[in-house]
Amino acid sequence: MLSAVGPRLRELRRRNSLTLADLAEQTGVNESTLSRLESGVRKPTLDLLLPLAELYDVPLDQLVGAPRTGDPRIHLRPVHRDGMTYIPLSHPGGIQAHKLLIPPKPRHEPELRTHEGFEWLYVLAGRLRLILGGRTSVLKAGEAAEFDTHVPHWLGPDDDRTVELLVLFGHQGERAHLKTRTS
Known part of the structure; x- marks a missing residue:
């Protein structure tokens, strides 16, 4: 699951027309760390992902690709x-x-x-x-x-x-x- 975080981050950055320098300035995370996150060399941590989720306005679950919980209701017949x-x-x-x-x-x-x-x-x-x-x-x-x-x-x-x-x-x-x- 974590190996897919980097490509998701890169896609979100590109979709928002941001450079790594823009992203570093807005999140306070240095450019080198952001580059290593996107390439998968750096393991994502909560400290790094929270400012990115906030900037992109997406839930943290979406960044890490957490599985959907689905419908919790029980559909059994009487x-x-x-x-x-x-x-x-x-x-x-x-x-x-x-x-x-x-x-x-x-x-x-x-x-x-x-x-x-x-x-x-x-x-x-x-x-x-x-x-x-x-x-x-x-x-x-x-x-x-x-x-x-x-x-x-x-x-x-x-x-x-x-x-x-x-x-x-x-x-x-x-x-x-x-x-x-x-x-």
């Missing part, structure tokens, strides 16, 4: 399973994040399940009934829970409204640790 809608918020692998929508079901007996992993959930909207082992809890918007999914569990709305959750799930039992600062 998955419908067991009457629930999972909206992926991360790519598969490691801890996975989903928005989970669970609509109310007509009078049906909760079926507790177990599987590999560890789950952390946060209620975004609605009221969640969480059955974990022999204990039932009702969580409202703004409340969170975490549990080992080896423990028999069931999730569903506590009333006749859809419940929306943010869910972090680790297949290998990874736990989601939230760190807060105390002031």
